[in-house]
Every structure is written in C-alpha cells, then in structure tokens.
Amino acid sequence: MHDCPPLSPSQRTPAARPSLRPSGPLPWLTAVVSVFAAVQLAFVVPGSGLAWDETVYVSQVGGNAPPAFFSAPRARGISYLVAPAAALTSSTTALRIYLALLSAGALLLALWIWRKVLPTRVLVGAGALFAGLWPTLFYGPAAMPNLWCALGALAATGWVVRALRGAAGPAETAGAGAAVALVALMRPADGFWLALPLALAVSVVRGRRLPRLCAALVGGLVAGCAPWAAEAYAHYGGLRSRLHRAGEIQGGLGWNFAVDDHLRSLAGRTLCRPCDIGWENPATAVWWVALPLLATGGIVAARRAGRGATALLATATGVSLAVPYLFLVEYAAPRFLLPAYALLAVPVAESVTRLHARARRSRHPAGAAVLTLALAAHLTVQLSVLSHVVRTSHATTTEFAAVAGALNQLGVRPPCVVSGDHAVPVAYYAGCASRQTDGHDASITPATLRDLARRVPTAVLVPEGGAPPPGVGGTRVFSLPAGRGPGPHRTYLLPGPATGRTAATR
Numbered sequence: 196m197h198d199c200p201p202l203s204p205s206q207r208t209p210a211a212r213p214s215l216r217p218s219g220p221l222p223w224l225t226a227v228v229s230v231f232a233a234v235q236l237a238f239v240v241p242g243s244g245l246a247w248d249e250t251v252y253v254s255q256v257g258g259n260a261p262p263a264f265f266s267a268p269r270a271r272g273i274s275y276l277v278a279p280a281a282a283l284t285s286s287t288t289a290l291r292i293y294l295a296l297l298s299a300g301a302l303l304l305a306l307w308i309w310r311k312v313l314p315t316r317v318l319v320g321a322g323a324l325f326a327g328l329w330p331t332l333f334y335g336p337a338a339m340p341n342l343w344c345a346l347g348a349l350a351a352t353g354w355v356v357r358a359l360r361g362a363a364g365p366a367e368t369a370g371a372g373a374a375v376a377l378v379a380l381m382r383p384a385d386g387f388w389l390a391l392p393l394a395l396a397v398s399v400v401r402g403r404r405l406p407r408l409c410a411a412l413v414g415g416l417v418a419g420c421a422p423w424a425a426e427a428y429a430h431y432g433g434l435r436s437r438l439h440r441a442g443e444i445q446g447g448l449g450w451n452f453a454v455d456d457h458l459r460s461l462a463g464r465t466l467c468r469p470c471d472i473g474w475e476n477p478a479t480a481v482w483w484v485a486l487p488l489l490a491t492g493g494i495v496a497a498r499r500a501g502r503g504a505t506a507l508l509a510t511a512t513g514v515s516l517a518v519p520y521l522f523l524v525e526y527a528a529p530r531f532l533l534p535a536y537a538l539l540a541v542p543v544a545e546s547v548t549r550l551h552a553r554a555r556r557s558r559h560p561a562g563a564a565v566l567t568l569a570l571a572a573h574l575t576v577q578l579s580v581l582s583h584v585v586r587t588s589h590a591t592t593t594e595f596a597a598v599a600g601a602l603n604q605l606g607v608r609p610p611c612v613v614s615g616d617h618a619v620p621v622a623y624y625a626g627c628a629s630r631q632t633d634g635h636d637a638s639i640t641p642a643t644l645r646d647l648a649r650r651v652p653t654a655v656l657v658p659e660g661g662a663p664p665p666g667v668g669g670t671r672v673f674s675l676p677a678g679r680g681p682g683p684h685r686t687y688l689l690p691g692p693a694t695g696r697t698a699a700t701r
Contacts, residue, residue, distance in 0.1 A: 219310070219315070220306075220307075220310050220315040220318050220319060221307070223315060223319040224303055224306050224307065224318070224319060224322060225303065227306075227319060227322045227323050227326055228299045228300070228302050228303040228306075228322070228326070229299070230326070231298075231299050231302060231326040231331075231332070231335065232295055232296060232298075232299035232335075234332055235291075235295040235298075235299075235332060235335045235336050236292065236295055236336075238332075238581065238582070238585060239291070239295075239332060239333060239335070239336055239581070239585055240288065240291040240292060240295060240336050241288075242589055243287065243288075243291055243336075243585070243588065243589060243592065244287055244588075244589070244592025244593065244595065244596060244624075245287055245338065245592065245620070245623065246337075246465075246588060246591070246592060246620070247617075247619055247620045248339060249337060249338040249339065250263060250619060250620045250623035250624075251263045251264075251265065251269065251619060252269075252271075252273045252274045252277065252338050252339075253274070253277055253281050253290070253338050253623075254623055255271065255274040256274050256275075256277060256278040256281045256282060257277075257281035257282070257285060258281075258282075258285060259285040259623065259626060260609075260622060260623045260624075260625075260626050260627060260628070261627070261628040263619050263622070263623065263628075263629050263636075264619075264629065264630075264631065264636040264638045266441075266444055266635055266636055267431055267437050267438075267440035267441040267444060268441040268444050268445055270340065270380065270381060270382055270383055270422070270423050271380075271422060271423075271426075272340055272343070272377070272380035272381035272382070272419075273338055273339060273340040273343065273381060275380070276294075276297075276338075276343065277290060277293075277294070277338050279293075280293040280294075290338065291336040291337075292336070294335065294336040294337065294338065295335055295336035298335040298336065298342060298343075298346070299335070301343070301346045302322065302325075302326065302346060304350065305346045305347075305349040305350040305353065305537075306318060306321070306322045306349070308349075308350050308353035308354060308357070308370065309321075309349075309353040309356070309541075311357055311360075311362065312353070312356050312357055312360055312502070312505050313502070313505070313541070316548050317541070317544045317545055317548050318544075320544035320547055320548055321540040321541045321543070321544035322540070324540045324543055324544055324547070325345075325536055325537050325540040327573075327574055327577055328536060328577055329463075329529075329577045329578070329580045329581040329584065330529040330530050330532075330533055330536075331345075331533065331536070332577075332581050333465075333581055333584055333585070333588075334530050334533065339530060340381035340382050341381075341382070341530040341531060341533045341534070342530070342533050343377065343378075343381050344378045344381050344382050344385045344389075344516075344533065344534045345533040345534040345536065345537040346537065347374045347375070347377040347378035347381070347389075347534075348374075348378055348385070348389050348512065348513075348516060348534040348537060348538060349534075349537040349538060350370065350374040350377075351370075351371050351374035351375050351378065351389060351393060351412075351415075352389075352393065352508065352509055352512050352538055354366075354367045354368075354370040354371035354374060355367075355371050355393045355396065355397060355408065355412075355508070356504075356505050356508060356509070358371070358397070358405065358408050359396065359397070359400055359504065359508070360505070363405055363407075363408055367408065368407050368408050368411045369411065371393070371408060371411055371412055371415070372411030372412060372414055372415035372418075373415060374415070375389060375390050375393070375411075375412055375415035375416050375419065376415035376416070376418045376419035377419065378419065378534075379415065379416050379418070379419025379420045380419040380420075380422065381419075383419065383420045383423050384519060385516060385534060386415075386416050386419050386420060387416065388515050388516050388518065388519060389512065389515070389516060389534070390412050390413065390415070390416040391515060392508070392511050392512045392515045393412055393508075393512060394409050394412045394413060396508055396511075397409045397412065423437075444635045445524055445525075446468075446524070446525040446526060447525070448519075448523050448524065449523065450522065450523070451522065451523060451524060451525040452521075452522060453470075453520065453521055453522065453524060453525060453526065453527050454521050454522075455470075456470035456526060456527035457483075457520070457521065457527040457529070457531075457532065458474065458480045458483060458484075459472055459473075459474050459475075459480075459527070460527045460528060460529050461479045461480045461483055461529060461580070462474070462475045462476045462479045462480075462580065463479070463580045463583045463584045463587065464527075464528075464529075465528060465529065465530070465584060465587075465588070466526070466528045467526055467527040467528065468525075468526035468527075468528075469526065470526055470527050478576060479576055479580055481573075481576075482573050482576070486539060486543065489542070489543045489546045489547070490510050490513075490539050490542040490543055490546070491542075492542075492545075492546040492549070493506055493510075493541070493542030493543055493544065493545035493546035493547075493549070494506045494507055494510060494542050494545070496545045496546055496548075496549035497542065497545045500545075502545070505541070506541060506542040506545055509538045509539070509541040509542060510538070510539060510541075510542050512538050513534070513535040513536075513537070513538030513539040514535065516532075516534040516535045516538070517532055517534075517535035520532060547566075547570075550562075550566055551563070551566060554566055592620075595617070595620045595621055595623075595624050596624045598617070598621045598624075598625075598656070598684065599621050599622075599623075599624030599625035599626075600624075600625075601686070602621070602625045602627075602654055602686065603625055603626075605654070605686065605688060606652055606688070606692070607625060607627065607652045607653070607654045607688070608625075608626070608652065609625075609626040609627060610627075610628075610651045610652075611625065611626070611627040611628070611651055611652040611653065611654070612627055612628050612629070612630050612644070612647055612648070612651055612652070612653040612654070613625060613627045613628070613629055613630075613653075613654050613655075613656065614629070614630050614631055614632060614639075614644060614653070614654070614655045614656070615631075615654075615655040615656035615657055615664065615687075616656045616657060616658050616661070616684065617656060618630075618631060618656055619636065621656065630644060630647070632644060632664070641664070641665065644689070645689060645690075648689030648690060648691040648692075649690070649691045649692075650691065650692070651691070651692060652688070652691065652692045653688070653689040653691060654686050654687065654688050654689070655686070655687040655689065656684050656685075656686055656687075657684060657685045657686075657687065658684060658685075659684060659685060661685075663685070663687060664687070
C-alpha cells in the first residue's frame, strides 16, 4: 500500500480552513438596508403624523378625509404608491411602517442592479453613504415622492451603465425604461432631467441594441408623464396651461441661484421658502461642501480602476437632477436633492474606498484614524439633525391635530369644510374637506363657500391678529400655544349647521 504524496499548504488550506467570508454583495447590502429600515422604525415612525403635503397625497386615496385640492405641480405617483395601505387603514403608523419597509426593499433592489459594474466595497459604501443622510432617513417612511425619484434614478442609471458595459439585453432595456417611468410618475420634471443625460450617453455609443435602450428611456419618460398630461387636459385647460400654472406656484421658473438656500436648509429646515434665515449651524453643511471634491476624486480613482465611465455617468446624471433645484427654483428643501445624492454616492464611495485602501497600505495609522473619525463625525451630524427634524415635525403635526380636535368640539364634524390658514392639514385631521377662496389652492368662491355653509358645518381659520375674511359670521375663538405649526387661531363658524351644533353643546 502506497502513501499519498503530501499536500502543499495551498492545497490543504481550502479543505482544512474553509472560508467564512460571505460571497457577493448581498449579505453586506442586506445589512445596510436593514439598518436603514431599523433607524426609520425606531426613530422616525413612532408618534409621527402626516405633514401638509402628505395629507394632500394620502387624501386622494385614503378614507380619513375627502380629497384635498390637487395643485398643478403635483403628480399622483406617490398617491398610487400609498394606495394599498391607505385603502386598508387610516392609521398613520401603519402607513409609515409600510413605506419604511418598502423604501428599504427598493433601496436594496436599486443597489443590487449595480452589482455587475461595481466592486462590493464601493457598492456597499455608496449604499451606506446615501442611507446615512438625514433626508434619506426622514423621508424613507414619508408619503413624499422625492426619495422614490432618487431610488428610481439610481436604478435607471445602473441599468444604463450595465448596458454600456456590454450587457445591453432585454433586462437592461426594460429595467431602464421602467425606472425612468417611475421617476416621471412621481415628478415629471425629475423624469426629464434623469432621461436627458442617460439618453445622451446611450446615443453616443454605437451598439446593436442601444437604439432600443434609448427608445426605452424616452418611452419610459412619456409613459410616466402620461397621467399628468392627461389630467392637464381634463382639469387644467391643457398641458401648456398646467405647466404655466405649475411655474407660477413654484415662484416662476428661471435663473434663481439657490445654492446658499440649500446650504442653510441642511440644518434641519424641511422647507426653506422664503429662505431668509441665518446660517444657524455651518457644521451641518461641511459634507455638502466636500461633495464636489469627493466626487471628482472618485472619478479619478474609478478611472484608474477601469470604471471611469461608470463614475462619470453617475456624476453627470446626479448633477443634471440637481441643476433645476440649485439654479431654477427660488426656494430650497433638502428632499429636492435626494436623487442627486443617490447618484453622487457612487463616485464618493469610489473616493472613500480609495482613501481607505491607501491608508491601510500606509505604515502610519494616522490616515486611517482621520478617515474613520471624519466618517463618524459625519454620521453623528446626520443623526443629530434627524433628531431635530423629527421633533419639529412631531410638534407641528400635533398642533394640526389639536386644532382639528377643537374644531370637532365646536361642532365642525364630518361632513364638514375648513378654509383659511393651514386649512389643508387641519381639514385632513378633522375629517373635513378643505376649500380655499384664494392662493395656490383656490377652488371655491367666497359666495359659494357661504352657500355651502348652509348645508354642512364650515369653519374659516384666521391667525391670531389677522384680519377676518369678508362676509363671515358666528365668530368662535380658540387658541393654542404658539409653535411651529398653526399656532393661535380665531375660528369663524359660518352660519349654518356648525353654529347650530355649537349652540346645542353649550
């Protein structure tokens, strides 16, 4: 019997010491999105109420209140998204949980598309950087369209990159078209600014299937915008009329330098309009100032690794999505730039992983320590601002609910109508319809409102110290502590059922 020849160390290692490291990016991406969902569920969801814009979108499909007036700039994509949950329950908490889990799953799917064109460390880094931003965390469980535009933009760009890298098959074509359609359904303007650089990139690369990809991008844009365009002809007098009205409501689209407004809003202002506030905490914008430098460094690093075109397209598409909000709209909101942040996370992750690799190869640990501290400080700032925004949001929605409860006690109970200051969210919480006689949401004349009050309880809200609207009677006054929401109000109960109910409860 002959002995077998001894095995070399390289031959023994696989059998004797099996690898315990997970293969592929899926376990790491799952960990990232699990933390993303957990932070939402633990810190954002509990005790939250629906904000002003959310009440508009949810009221279109939910049963808590009649549909609010749908102004020209809005699109119904987010209403379609929340419809399954809103149709089943009026619970805000249930809706938040549904959106938190759905956004986490969508983030995983969008990142998974990139697995064939990015190494795991860059892909996971991009996901973690985007998921760690306070606007991403805050709007994950929100009934708002911007995060979904970001996820759709990330997915669409990933499909196009895969096609340009030589895998222009049916999956890439259909995926890119569907992702652009999703973005356009949520916000038609974002769909245009997304499809533009992607279609340009596809058109300059020769390939047998790339014309189909370009057609899919254009087709997705048209399909996503179709409901908005159809509604324009049905209710707004045509597409041109709706576009003009949408521009008016947004303050007029044109050259408006809003970069400094976005810098100030990063301190925790969910809407900065007008943005005439001081720069309260410059530390909250350090990462934003560093973003162009990191993205540029990431393009250079990706080029050395043979991924320069990928990083460049992600950057160009992100910049395209940011341009209208930085230079064409006169006000700021951090959520507007979420699509840009999602795509710029790719070159930034290239830069960060390159810096990390260089620090590890260095004999001095100072570089790695500085990078670790910088990332830790960045995450600390994001969580701190998130905590502030959550507290402010909770205080505002609590005041909306308090005003609505006071109206119910005064006899303004469904079916009912609320008009005046902060009427849209207050009406939602009270279970009433909101009708405005002027402003962006004007949908009824004063005379028609008075006639309506004869049939259903009707209240007009006026800020404490504000002039009463003409032609109202039956004044009732109630006050709330001044805060970030509606604050103290006078409530005018128009003659009709509301005043009768009030007299009956005396």
